[in-house]
Amino acid sequence: MPGAKGEALITATPPGPGGRSTSAMDAKAGANLLFLREEEMRRAQDLLFFAYRDFTNAADEVLHELGLGRAHHRALHFIGRNPGITVSDLLGLLRITKQSLARVLNVLIAREYVTQAPGRADRRQRLLNLTPEGQGLERRLFDRQRERLAAAYREAGSGAVEGFRRVMRGIMDESARLYIDRSESSAGERRTQRA
Amino acid sequence: MPGAKGEALITATPPGPGGRSTSAMDAKAGANLLFLREEEMRRAQDLLFFAYRDFTNAADEVLHELGLGRAHHRALHFIGRNPGITVSDLLGLLRITKQSLARVLNVLIAREYVTQAPGRADRRQRLLNLTPEGQGLERRLFDRQRERLAAAYREAGSGAVEGFRRVMRGIMDESARLYIDRSESSAGERRTQRA
DNA sequence: GCAGTTACGGCAGCTACATTGACGTATCTT
């Protein structure tokens, strides 16, 4: 069975008989710089793909044994981080349709990971919260990813972490940045649940 | 139509009448540090989700008008970066099954974005390459993402970029790291195609 | 108090992307 683990992903590309053609090397330094910047961008594509793939993957085992999918995990995550979030705010974060969310949410509510409560100010709203079981599951899932992330942070150092955050923030949409910034500033008092 | 753009994602959470309870503040500094580290990890979850969401999204418009999906883009990307890659190496990178890859690959070959050629050393292999049209399409897709990335890099500065790379590398699997490192070292001579 | 809008839920049907398992064929290796 191929792809077990630790496989050699790519057959080593030989540098080729031409080697580095010194003749054309100093031809256009400007074009070379441009090429390097482009290479850098493509490398970032790789980074995003692999990091996201393996990071999300880390929680899959637990999800699978419960018959849940990544969509359920995402919902749990954002409800956990935003207790009392409304359905439409959650939709805005996930950027999926109402129907897609409804499917995962119904499962989470049926299994009592999530509760709904009518809003006090606006009773049309359904404020979402994690039950203790929901918090427990979210933690289990989180712990898998946490390990990976903690190792990466340790290796890279705190300066690198700050750079990581800056770049990631820059990649995302304006609306996501607002969300990120908002949640950064209220780091201390996230324990206040809304009924 | 909700979710147009620039919407207020989350209703601002009021700090609550309790405010910051100074009584319990200096109770356990150790637990607080632990909490901050955890907060940091959860924030990284957010970052990965939003950055990946919006980054991949950037190419979707072009893909959609051609009736292609993200899976096609991923295949184009990795074939473009690894000219002459074998099917099984590509499978190892994408971590999908042969059948899943076959479907997207067949489309790409039928539309003449990708060519297959039997390996010279091992004729069982089908070495994959982009046609000029394939390169053109990949570039079109890439350009959408490039813009976003370039802006993020500019804002963040080169120090941050290095940190970004270090953390992202740390998050991914060992095998992906090997791939990343290999492609870093051969930055110059990526023009050598294999038949 | 009525009209319009908003927040939410649900139905029907669709597409994209992935899965497993089994089997076939050409080719390389021993």
Add this chain to the structure above:
DNA sequence: AAGATACGTCAATGTAGCTGCCGTAACTGC
């Protein structure tokens, strides 16, 4: 000649997203 490998393919299935449409309850404005 036997076995392993690289690849292709068929059939069935599941998850996760989508659109369009309708309904209900509750809020808002005139």
